[in-house]
Amino acid sequence: MKSSLPARPPATGHEARKQRADGAEARAHLLLAALRLFAEKGFAKTSTREIAQAAGVNLAAISYYFGDKAGLYKAVFTEPLGKPCDDISRYQPAHLSLREALGGFISGFLQPLKQGELARQFTRLHFREMLEPTGLWAEQIDSNIKPAHAALVEVLCRHLGVTKADDDLQRLAFSITGLAMQMYVSHDVMQAVRPQLIASPKAIDLFADRMLDFAEAMVSVERVRRATLPPLKKNKP
Structure with a gap:
């Protein structure tokens, strides 16, 4: 059944900036948490669930920002200190x-x-x-x-x-x-x-x-x- 509720308009102004800031912060938290866990336990023994918990974000955020665990690992390996x-x-x-x-x-x-x-x-x-x-x-x-x-x-x-x-x-x-x-x-x-x-x-x-x-x-x-x-x-x- 099709909803009769109007579609939510795209965020603009302050709301849009806040969403971008929140997204950047969530991504940064994931990178830092994953770096610590991958360094301590390695790729195979680190789960995406414990990374998300350590970062204080939803598990789906890993898929949203990095695609999958391998994508997150690659970002952790290359981004924090540069190439x-x-x-x-x-x-x-x-x-x-x-x-x-x-x-x-x-x-x-x-x-x-x-x-x-x-x-x-x-x-x-x-x-x-x-x-x-x-x-x-x-x-x-x-x-x-x-x-x-x-x-x-x-x-x-x-x-x-x-x-x-x-x-x-x-x-x-x-x-x-x-x-x-x-x-x-x-x-x-x-x-x-x-x-x-x-x-x-x-x-x-x-x-x-x-x-x-x-x-x-x-x-x-x-x-x-x-x-x-x-x-x-x-x-x-």
Whole structure:
């Protein structure tokens, strides 16, 4: 039987803004709750029902905002701290000096650490994905990590006068990345041994400045090493 009630008009003005705000808040609550649970229990052992309960939202909200559990997991894996390739514009432009480029790379890499517990949970989630792969980690390597690495290699080639990246230049790029990655891997150790090193955004910025000095020194050592090589070996693939 067809209802005789008039259709509800679309929300406008203040009501529409409130609905959008409520929706954004519900989605954000889901992301944060899911991040914590996925990091603690993994994808397979975490149910959508407990995520919804932890977020304080209706179970149907997961389907509405993310499609399904896999969609929510992918959003959790990629959204909260951004993607490596999002920072390429910080360090790839050709007009940047070596220090400016390395500074852009390192500061972008360490920026998420300023979010404290969120960054720690995100790191745990990545470790768990490596141990209990769903295929998402491999996808992220191809779509985000490889482009970011290639951009750093391009920067190093430009500043070292190398026309084609060889294995040693790749080693240099991975070593510079390793300096920044260690901040995530050793976060709990640093917290136990020397907590003031990462206690605040200002402390993380100071760490980034020192790390930039270390990275520049690594490039300088590689420049000197290459200058001593016979011409035919400088760019050997």
